[in-house]
Amino acid sequence: MEQKVKQELSNPLLQAREESLRKMNQTSIRPHGKIWGMDVFSWHQPSIELLANTIHTFPFPIVWVGNYETINDTLKWDESLIANLDTILFHDSSKLRLSINHWLEMKNMASVRNINDALRLLPSFKRKHTVLLFTTDGPNWEETKEHIEDFIKLHQI
Numbered sequence: 001m002e003q004k005v006k007q008e009l010s011n012p013l014l015q016a017r018e019e020s021l022r023k024m025n026q027t028s029i030r031p032h033g034k035i036w037g038m039d040v041f042s043w044h045q046p047s048i049e050l051l052a053n054t055i056h057t058f059p060f061p062i063v064w065v066g067n068y069e070t071i072n073d074t075l076k077w078d079e080s081l082i083a084n085l086d087t088i089l090f091h092d093s094s095k096l097r098l099s100i101n102h103w104l105e106m107k108n109m110a111s112v113r114n115i116n117d118a119l120r121l122l123p124s125f126k127r128k129h130t131v132l133l134f135t136t137d138g139p140n141w142e143e144t145k146e147h148i149e150d151f152i153k154l155h156q157i
Contacts, residue, residue, distance in 0.1 A: 028043070029041050036123075038126060039130075041133050042145070042148055043133070046135055048070070048077050049077060056078075058131045060131050061084065062130070063087040063122075064133045064135070065119075065135070066090070066133070067136065068092055068093040069138065071135070088109045092113070092138070119148075134148045
């Protein structure tokens, strides 16, 4: 009987802890230092509104490596963000699908099928005094996050 009571009490605590960790992952941008003279950040499962507001605070142009839905939704939320972007690299779509206004204003854009292809292409877009921003979302975000973190560890100064 005592063990059953302990289990019933611990379940809500475990659920609250899991929810707290999920929210922390959703709303936390992570700095990673520098790669190739670029300031590197990652944000896994970002809130679109917080992401847009954060992008506005970066002091340098941004090379953004992310999934189509997050990038597209963020640009729909705040179209003025395009002025902050140097490069968009979609890591989950072999088709470039942006509005014509975004096409006209972007300096560099590429789209590949998976994160490994994006990471192989990324050195083509390296620039000093630039922010390198990785975002991940969707059903495979954890696997994508691991690839990104491995890449960062490999190339970090």
